[in-house]
Amino acid sequence: MITIEHVSRSFGGTRALADVSLEIGRGQIFGVVGQSGAGKSTLLRTVNALERPDSGSVTVDGVQVSHLSGQELRAARHGIGMVFQHFNLVGNRTVAQNVEFALEAVGRGRGDRAAEAREMLDLVGLAARADAYPAQLSGGQRQRVGIARALASRPRVLLSDEATSALDPDTTRQILALLRRLSGDLGLTIMLITHEMAVVKQICDAAALLEHGSIVERGTLTDLIRTPGSRLARDLFPLGEVPDIPGSVIIDLTFAGEEAQKPTIALLSRALDLDVSILGATIEDIAGAQAGRTRLALPADPEIVARAQAFLTEHSVAVEVVKAA
Ligand SMILES: Nc1ncnc2c1ncn2[C@@H]1O[C@H](COP(=O)(O)OP(=O)(O)OP(=O)(O)O)[C@@H](O)[C@H]1O
The missing domain is CATH 3.40.50.300 (P-loop containing nucleotide triphosphate hydrolases)
Known part of the structure; x- marks a missing residue:
């Protein structure tokens, strides 16, 4: 138009x-x-x-x-x-x-x-x-x-x-x-x-x-929030300053549509037998569908981080490492 x-x-x-x-x-x-x-x-x-x-x-x-x-x-x-x-x-x-x-x-x-x-x-x-x-x-x-x-x-x-x-x-x-x-x-x-x-x-x-x-x-909006590193997505779902937690890698996950309804973090924790700390979360209605971001701290072990990223990506969750080890 x-x-x-x-x-x-x-x-x-x-x-x-x-x-x-x-x-x-x-x-x-x-x-x-x-x-x-x-x-x-x-x-x-x-x-x-x-x-x-x-x-x-x-x-x-x-x-x-x-x-x-x-x-x-x-x-x-x-x-x-x-x-x-x-x-x-x-x-x-x-x-x-x-x-x-x-x-x-x-x-x-x-x-x-x-x-x-x-x-x-x-x-x-x-x-x-x-x-x-x-x-x-x-x-x-x-x-x-x-x-x-x-x-x-x-x-x-x-x-x-x-x-x-x-x-x-x-x-x-x-x-x-x-x-x-x-x-x-x-x-x-x-x-x-x-x-x-x-x-x-x-x-x-x-x-x-x-x-x-x-x-x-x-x-x-749905595509933007699925795009790791999107500044618009970050502004739409502000999670604040990334904290400095020694011994942890911090990742932001973005959920959109059906994924926002699923207990993905519980599944991740169970599948990898992993203690994850939720540092922040926001969920909202975007373009008529639920969408949100969650910030997690993972142990600073490259293998665990790689497995978590693979698991989340497989579950259609966009992952962004916002603080490396
Ligand atoms: N008629 C004009 N004459 C001279 N400079 C102009 C004119 N219109 C816009 N500019 C300049 O062009 C740039 C972009 O201005 P514009 O007003 O489009 O920005 P904006 O994003 O709408 O800003 P704001 O949110 O403050 O309205 C600015 O540097 C502005 O000073």
């Missing part, structure tokens, strides 16, 4: 994006994470063609948006909704008028706007507040208006720029649940940028880590 191919973009001497390629499937919810200045906003802005790449191309729903201008560009942008961190609502217009304003911008006739705005507000569960002004709403309600407005042009793609960063954790969860429901109901593809791993964990099917303008990791 969104294909980014070899996109580079510099501002003066600053390389914001360096040869970025990314494929986001239809209906997928894709998270782009990275530190401040990594290039996330620039990347998002190339998708709705607010930013033109110096080289490379961006295609959205079969249309190469990076090479359009004028009327064609405006038409392509109608297929792409945008949700912002600070909502960007017009303060002296009611909730309904904010949505109607967006409908007007995409050329809807005056007669249809009120009913369509009502329909959009229904979608986000805010029809009852249609006549309120933004200042009378909570942050979560304002973001619902922001989402209703983004849906006005009936886009196929929704871009979210830190949409929940100004919200508290409970409201964040509600807004993300709404986005997930809308993605399912309307077949929306969502690309979101965030610096919060909790957002990725709750809503994303796949994610990419951007660093100094380059993608350093990408994949579905």
Whole structure:
């Protein structure tokens, strides 16, 4: 649905994006994470063609948006909704008028706007507040208006720029649940940028880590957490600093899907007649399936470590030695 191919973009001497390629499937919810200045906003802005790449191309729903201008560009942008961190609502217009304003911008006739705005507000569960002004709403309600407005042009793609960063954790969860429901109901593809791993964990099917303008990791969440050494996986399941335990090798195990339900560590202990110490564990719901990480201390005996690694790998558990003997 969104294909980014070899996109580079510099501002003066600053390389914001360096040869970025990314494929986001239809209906997928894709998270782009990275530190401040990594290039996330620039990347998002190339998708709705607010930013033109110096080289490379961006295609959205079969249309190469990076090479359009004028009327064609405006038409392509109608297929792409945008949700912002600070909502960007017009303060002296009611909730309904904010949505109607967006409908007007995409050329809807005056007669249809009120009913369509009502329909959009229904979608986000805010029809009852249609006549309120933004200042009378909570942050979560304002973001619902922001989402209703983004849906006005009936886009196929929704871009979210830190949409929940100004919200508290409970409201964040509600807004993300709404986005997930809308993605399912309307077949929306969502690309979101965030610096919060909790957002990725709750809503994303796949994610990419951007660093100094380059993608350093990408994949579905399930694949990432199975990848030993994945930084995204480590951030999704933080187990903290690796302790220094003399005479021990420390390994991190990552479980996903069915393996997360099995008593693998008990089986390991029994099969190898081994005393294992569990130093930390975390288990969560990822992309609708259970996944988790466990940190173990094993005796610093190369043969035992090799046998444990072989046993775990055989049981489809990803193993990473985080502290060797
Ligand atoms: N219009 C611009 N003019 C000059 N430099 C820019 C412009 N837009 C972005 N940059 C620079 O490009 C780099 C990437 O910026 P970008 O805003 O894309 O990063 P980001 O990951 O979204 O950061 P943040 O999370 O802080 O928003 C930064 O060094 C930034 O200063």
